[in-house]
Amino acid sequence: MTADPLATYSALDWDQLWRNARTRKSWGSSSAADWDKKAVSFAARNQSSPFVSLVLAHIPLTPTATVLDVGCGSGTLALPIARQVSSVTAIDFSAGMLTALRQMAAEADITNITTIQAGWEDHWPSFGIQRHDIAIASRSLAVADLRAALQRLNDYAAAYVIIVDRIAPTPFDPEAFTAVGRPFECGPDYIYVLNTLYSMGIHANVDIIGLDRETEFADFDDAMDSYRWMIRDMSPAEESALRLYLAQKSRPGDDGRIVVDRGFRPQWACIWWDKKR
Numbered sequence: 001m002t003a004d005p006l007a008t009y010s011a012l013d014w015d016q017l018w019r020n021a022r023t024r025k026s027w028g029s030s031s032a033a034d035w036d037k038k039a040v041s042f043a044a045r046n047q048s049s050p051f052v053s054l055v056l057a058h059i060p061l062t063p064t065a066t067v068l069d070v071g072c073g074s075g076t077l078a079l080p081i082a083r084q085v086s087s088v089t090a091i092d093f094s095a096g097m098l099t100a101l102r103q104m105a106a107e108a109d110i111t112n113i114t115t116i117q118a119g120w121e122d123h124w125p126s127f128g129i130q131r132h133d134i135a136i137a138s139r140s141l142a143v144a145d146l147r148a149a150l151q152r153l154n155d156y157a158a159a160y161v162i163i164v165d166r167i168a169p170t171p172f173d174p175e176a177f178t179a180v181g182r183p184f185e186c187g188p189d190y191i192y193v194l195n196t197l198y199s200m201g202i203h204a205n206v207d208i209i210g211l212d213r214e215t216e217f218a219d220f221d222d223a224m225d226s227y228r229w230m231i232r233d234m235s236p237a238e239e240s241a242l243r244l245y246l247a248q249k250s251r252p253g254d255d256g257r258i259v260v261d262r263g264f265r266p267q268w269a270c271i272w273w274d275k276k277r
Contacts (some may be wrong), residue, residue: 009028011228012199013230014146014147014192014195014196014199015145015146015147015196017188017192018070018146018188018192018196018222019144021187021188021192022144022187022188022232024185024187025185025186025187027053031267032211034058036199036272038165039256049076050081050211050212050222051076051097051209051211051268052076052077053089053269055077055138055164055209055270056077056080056081058162058207058209058272059061059081059134059136059160059162060159060160061084061134062083062084062085063086064085064086064087065079065085065086065133065134065159066085066086066087066088066089066132066133066134067085067087067088067089067132067133067134067135067136068088068089068091068132068133068134068135068136068157069081069089069090069091069136069138070091070120070130070136070137070140070153070155071091071092071093071120071137071138071139071140071141072090072091072092072093072097072098072101072140073094073097073101073114073139073140073163074097074100074101074104075090075100075104075105076138077099077133077138078090078113079101079104079105079108079113079135081136082105082110082112082113085112086112087112087113087114088112088113088114089113089114089129089132090113090115090116091113091115091116091117091118091129091179092115092117092118093115093117093118093119093120093183094117095268098115098117099199101115102115117129120143120148120149120152121143121145124156125151129156130156130158131155131156131158132156132157132158133157133158133159133160134157134159134160134161135153135154135156135160135161135162135164136158136161136162136164136190137149137153137162137164137203138162138163138164139164139165139166139268141163141165141193146188146192146193146196147196150163150193150196150197150200150202151200152200154200154202158275159274159275159276160272160273160274160275161272161275162270162271162272163193163270163271163272164190164268164269164270164271165190165268165269165271166189166268166269167189167190167208167267167268167269168186168187168189169184169186170189170266170267170268171219171230171266172184172186172230173227173230173262173263173264174179174186174247174263175245175249175263176204176230176231176242176245177230177231179242179244179245180231180234180238180241180242180245181238181241182231182238189269190206190268190269190271192202193269193271194206194269194271197271197273200254203273203274204271204272204273205261205271205272206269206270206271207269207270207272208248208267208268208269208270209267209268209269209270210265210266210267210268211265211266211267211268212265213261213263213264213265214259214260214262215259215260215262215263216253216257216258217257217258217259217260218256218257218261219256219258220246220247220250221268223246223250223260224242224243224246227242227246228242232244240263246260247265249261249262
């Protein structure tokens with residue numbers, strides 16, 4: 001980094017900026033064990049999310065395509081994608097998430113998904129991971145070395161790379177942090193990814209995906225569970241403050257469900273490039 005008042009864009013070290021922003025974020029990155037614990041609830045909540053169809057509309061799927069889904073979770077994208085392509089290799093560091101994915105694939109009679117328990121930092125060739133037509137990383141770039149992760153995605157894609165990353169404050173609710181008396185630092189979002197790609201000589205396209213301001217939960221306890229994921233290790237007083245906040249932000253929905261007004265419209269950036277051009 002430089003303090004030179006005449007510095008230009010090329011002087012910016014986006015790797016360092018990414019690391020700096022990660023150290024200041026108010027939320028903690030989940031470990032494999034953390035994801036194992038919430039695999040079932042995560043799978044149930046995300047399979048029906050409108051996020052899925054919005055993202056799929058931006059991926060050039062064909063019947064003969066092979067797809068690599070890195071940080072696949074419980075198969076939010078891998079499962080619907082598998083119905084439209086030749087094969088999917090789904091990678092995640094959480095054994096629980098991969099178990100949930102395999103169970104749902106079996107229930108849906110989907111047989112063309114190969115699951116591999118591996119992380120971004122692992123040596124992928126030792127797991128037999130090969131180049132695919134399309135490489136996807138959707139909401140999974142919680143990595144220390146962003147440039148290395150982006151380079152790996154590019155290397156393992158023959159045709160297209162698709163990245164979905166958040167536009168701050170998505171998916172967090174800053175007002176909830178305020179309600180419990182905690183500061184909020186959003187951490188790095190898609191703009192770091194886009195600029196790092198630019199510094200690598202990759203000129204990516206960006207499409208904005210917007211969700212509704214309001215979101216539904218099965219009941220109030222389900223909403224609380226979702227918000228506990230944002231604000232960890234709350235004290236009893238913070239729990240009470242969060243309950244009050246959600247009560248003020250929610251209204252009855254259909255069939256006993258509740259609707260929470262998040263106070264903002266969550267947005268995601270679909271960042272993609274065509275390697276054939």
